[in-house]
Amino acid sequence: MEKLLANQFALVTGASSGIGYGVAKALADAGASVALNYHSHAESAEKLADEINQSGGVAIAVKADVSNPADVDAMFEACRARFGTLDIVVANSGLQKDSAFAEMTLEDWQTVLATNLTGQFLTAQAAVKEFRRRGPTSVSKAVGKIICMSSVHEVIPWAGHVNYAASKGGIQMFMKSLAQEVAPERIRVNSIAPGAIRTQINRDAWDTSAARDKLLQLIPYGRVGEVEDIGKAAVWLASDESDYVVGTTLFVDGGMTLYPGFADNG
Numbered sequence: 001m002e003k004l005l006a007n008q009f010a011l012v013t014g015a016s017s018g019i020g021y022g023v024a025k026a027l028a029d030a031g032a033s034v035a036l037n038y039h040s041h042a043e044s045a046e047k048l049a050d051e052i053n054q055s056g057g058v059a060i061a062v063k064a065d066v067s068n069p070a071d072v073d074a075m076f077e078a079c080r081a082r083f084g085t086l087d088i089v090v091a092n093s094g095l096q097k098d099s100a101f102a103e104m105t106l107e108d109w110q111t112v113l114a115t116n117l118t119g120q121f122l123t124a125q126a127a128v129k130e131f132r133r134r135g136p137t138s139v140s141k142a143v144g145k146i147i148c149m150s151s152v153h154e155v156i157p158w159a160g161h162v163n164y165a166a167s168k169g170g171i172q173m174f175m176k177s178l179a180q181e182v183a184p185e186r187i188r189v190n191s192i193a194p195g196a197i198r199t200q201i202n203r204d205a206w207d208t209s210a211a212r213d214k215l216l217q218l219i220p221y222g223r224v225g226e227v228e229d230i231g232k233a234a235v236w237l238a239s240d241e242s243d244y245v246v247g248t249t250l251f252v253d254g255g256m257t258l259y260p261g262f263a264d265n266g
């Protein structure tokens with residue numbers, strides 16, 4: 001059977017670790033050729049590219065700081081040089097710089113907004129321009145698909161993380177406004193909002209049993225998420241199986257946004 005994303009070209013930003021790594025691997029397993037963007041961890045992006053290439057897929061690793069317009073242009077140019085075009089762009093790069101509000105430095109505020117929000121702006125803008133330049137294809141019903149990596153914190157307030165929560169709250173309206181603007185051109189824009197997924201970004205929240213027990217109180221489904229959970233959602237959102245899904249945030253969170261604190265309270 002032909003794979004769901006056969007003959008399609010994808011770019012995943014922040015693919016050297018965590019959710020981006022899992023999404024890139026899942027897209028490749030679904031038959032897409034994948035460009036793995038990294039910022040500083042060349043070795044792990046190159047290693048994943050090698051693994052994909054050795055198992056019969058196609059992958060390249062591309063360095064870029066997504067908050068830098070010239071880097072983003074060069075990244076898309078590298079994708080065009082290798083693949084000719086892109087059909088799927090996953091704007092995933094993100095980071096946390098946590099601190100209590102009064103102590104948060106302007107630098108930590110700006111660094112988080114620059115990568116998490118401006119980075120998605122620059123990436124999605126370059127994607128829209130590439131989809132317009134290339135026009136319709138036979139590989140997908142949509143002219144192009146953009147997936148924004150959001151978070152449950154696009155709706156759940158998060159004390160001690162105002163920069164991160166503001167960036168993800170921003171992604172909610174960024175994604176919807178962009179989706180509304182480009183849907184008439186058959187460019188589909190959606191978000192995935194992961195809950196607590198077991199990666200380095202939240203290691204403190206799961207790597208001791210005491211921490212894990214506390215975290216599980218926030219997850220009705222009773223387990224911490226894995227990057228594969230997000231990878232599967234990304235494959236579906238990137239495929240024609242979700243062709244009528246436009247401007248939606250898909251929460252993949254084990255029920256975290258069901259506010260389990262209210263189950264026997266309120």
Ligand code: BGC
Nearest residue numbers: 151152195196197201202205
């Ligand atoms: C954050 C994680 C956190 C999760 C649930 C994510 O967006 O990056 O650190 O564990 O939300 O709170």
